[in-house]
Amino acid sequence: MTHETLLKFLAPLLLGLAVLGLWEALCRWQDVPVFVLPKPSDIFLALLENFASLMSSLWATLRVTLLAFFTALVLGVALAALFSQSRLLELMLYPYAVVLQVTPVVAIAPLILIWVGFDRVELALLILATIVAFFPILSSATLGFRSIDTNQRDLFQLYRAGRWQKFRYLQFPSALPYLLNGMKVSAGLALIGAVVAEFVAGSGAATGLAWRIVESGNRLQIPKMFAALLLLSLLGIFLFFLLTWLEHLILRKWHESARNLTL
Amino acid sequence: MTALLTIHHLCKTFDNGTAALTDVELSVSAGQVTTLLGASGCGKSTLLKIVAGLLSKSAGQIDWADVPARGDIGFVFQEPTLLPWATVRDNVALPFTLFHHKSPDEAARVQNIIDLVGLAGFEGAYPRELSGGMKMRVSLARALVSKPKVLLMDEPFAALDEITRAKLNSDLLQICAQEKVTVLFVTHSVQEAVFLSDSIFVMRPRPGRVYQHFSLTHAGLRNEDYRLSAAFGEKVREISLSLKASMETTS
Numbered sequence: 001m002t003h004e005t006l007l008k009f010l011a012p013l014l015l016g017l018a019v020l021g022l023w024e025a026l027c028r029w030q031d032v033p034v035f036v037l038p039k040p041s042d043i044f045l046a047l048l049e050n051f052a053s054l055m056s057s058l059w060a061t062l063r064v065t066l067l068a069f070f071t072a073l074v075l076g077v078a079l080a081a082l083f084s085q086s087r088l089l090e091l092m093l094y095p096y097a098v099v100l101q102v103t104p105v106v107a108i109a110p111l112i113l114i115w116v117g118f119d120r121v122e123l124a125l126l127i128l129a130t131i132v133a134f135f136p137i138l139s140s141a142t143l144g145f146r147s148i149d150t151n152q153r154d155l156f157q158l159y160r161a162g163r164w165q166k167f168r169y170l171q172f173p174s175a176l177p178y179l180l181n182g183m184k185v186s187a188g189l190a191l192i193g194a195v196v197a198e199f200v201a202g203s204g205a206a207t208g209l210a211w212r213i214v215e216s217g218n219r220l221q222i223p224k225m226f227a228a229l230l231l232l233s234l235l236g237i238f239l240f241f242l243l244t245w246l247e248h249l250i251l252r253k254w255h256e257s258a259r260n261l262t263l
Numbered sequence: 264m265t266a267l268l269t270i271h272h273l274c275k276t277f278d279n280g281t282a283a284l285t286d287v288e289l290s291v292s293a294g295q296v297t298t299l300l301g302a303s304g305c306g307k308s309t310l311l312k313i314v315a316g317l318l319s320k321s322a323g324q325i326d327w328a329d330v331p332a333r334g335d336i337g338f339v340f341q342e343p344t345l346l347p348w349a350t351v352r353d354n355v356a357l358p359f360t361l362f363h364h365k366s367p368d369e370a371a372r373v374q375n376i377i378d379l380v381g382l383a384g385f386e387g388a389y390p391r392e393l394s395g396g397m398k399m400r401v402s403l404a405r406a407l408v409s410k411p412k413v414l415l416m417d418e419p420f421a422a423l424d425e426i427t428r429a430k431l432n433s434d435l436l437q438i439c440a441q442e443k444v445t446v447l448f449v450t451h452s453v454q455e456a457v458f459l460s461d462s463i464f465v466m467r468p469r470p471g472r473v474y475q476h477f478s479l480t481h482a483g484l485r486n487e488d489y490r491l492s493a494a495f496g497e498k499v500r501e502i503s504l505s506l507k508a509s510m511e512t513t514s
């Protein structure tokens with residue numbers, strides 16, 4: 001680890017610790033009521049006290065997020081691959097994908113909930129989060145499959161490569177840097193989608209972190225609310241790092257963007 | 264000298280109305296280096312792509328001694344056009360990969376051609392780790408690996424520095440002699456054309472057509488001394504004058 005990377009991890013960490021310390025000190029000094037702004041120590045205690053329930057909620061949210069992300073990934077790449085083979089299909093369907101993207105998920109949540117039935121809320125959450133996560137995958141993969149250099153196209157034509165060969169050996173690898181970038185955005189949106197959907201549609205049998213936040217808000221358990229919020233942020237950060245690491249792993253050998261691991 | 268390829272009355276007008284070539288007449292002799300020399304915009308790339316079957320012609324005829332099968336035409340573009348995610352070995356082996364057969368013979372052929380272009384030891388390197396000249400060597404190896412009958416080269420060394428370019432010119436002659444491949448070469452450098460070619464077609468622009476043809480004979484070795492010789496200088500002068508005249512008589 002070089003001096004530079006060490007600094008990159010240490011500097012934000014030190015700032016975070018300083019802010020936490022200041023927060024704790026100010027709250028104690030000013031005697032801020034715990035239901036207005038809990039001290040970091042209160043939040044930590046709430047986390048420990050409700051550890052089991054918060055962890056099961058974390059898992060519920062993570063499950064919806066990951067399922068939505070993978071569904072969006074598969075559907076988005078498949079649809080983009082179809083688009084790359086048929087311009088007509090792309091012209092027909094892309095506008096509807098955009099419509100789906102610009103319509104706020106909150107607005108379609110009640111409809112989806114009615115369609116899948118109130119007894120299957122988890123499925124509704126999955127569908128809603130997938131809708132949110134889908135578009136970055138579709139647009140980045142579509143752009144990637146299309147961004148082929150004319151000489152490379154000529155080269156493959158010269159050797160009379162078939163459609164599938166062109167896709168397998170040229171279009172797919174060319175699209176990878178675009179797709180991996182889209183996946184980073186998509187994973188974050190899948191989490192946002194899962195949380196927003198749970199706010200709107202409620203929780204099924206498994207209570208997710210969003211519902212914990214609503215619940216503790218209603219009961220004025222503000223430290224617990226902060227604890228749930230903290231877990232949500234950590235989850236988002238974890239997903240982002242995971243995908244950045246994946247991107248680095250796949251691209252580091254050949255792509256300029258991945259020469260150094262930049263976060 | 265048998266003609267590998269003769270072109271008669273070749274015309275190309277693009278969809279947007281640009282007349283890129285009219286009435287082009289030329290022939291490429293087997294075993295020789297034939298060069299199209301001309302300023303940019305006189306249809307050299309268009310001609311090469313039509314010969315490669317990458318563009319359709321508008322009129323005229325292209326007669327091959329043998330109709331080329333898959334792999335019979337090698338193409339080197341102005342940019343190396345390598346796959347950045349593939350190693351040198353995989354880039355060179357691309358034609359075989361696309362032909363669907365992978366035999367030990369072919370692995371040996373890939374290694375053999377990598378050695379021939381002077382890249383032994385770099386088989387596992389990725390394109391971004393190579394210099395411009397080395398990338399061009401990979402591109403050349405890939406074009407030659409399928410043992411093509413004709414190698415088409417579109418200003419392959421134009422982006423390289425003078426020293427690298429001179430070195431690649433002499434290496435190219437050796438490689439082509441060893442591989443016994445016929446070359447149709449495109450350049451806008453008179454020095455390069457004179458150094459490499461047995462036959463030069465000077466082209467003129469708007470629309471592109473052949474202005475003048477030169478047959479060259481090279482006495483003795485073509486090395487760095489040859490570049491400095493009076494005979495070489497005289498040829499360069501003669502062909503430069505022709506190129507200059509071709510530009511001035513533009514209709």
Ligand SMILES: Nc1ncnc2c1ncn2[C@@H]1O[C@H](COP(=O)(O)OP(=O)(O)O)[C@@H](O)[C@H]1O
Nearest residue numbers: 277279281283302303304305306307308309310
């Ligand atoms: N795809 C195309 N569509 C329309 N015009 C083209 C196309 N490709 C080349 N041209 C035109 O044809 C002429 C010859 O181009 P080109 O063959 O690239 O010349 P050169 O390789 O000698 O520089 C130029 O005027 C160019 O603008």
Ligand SMILES: [Mg+2]
Nearest residue numbers: 307308309417
């Ligand atoms: Mg050109």
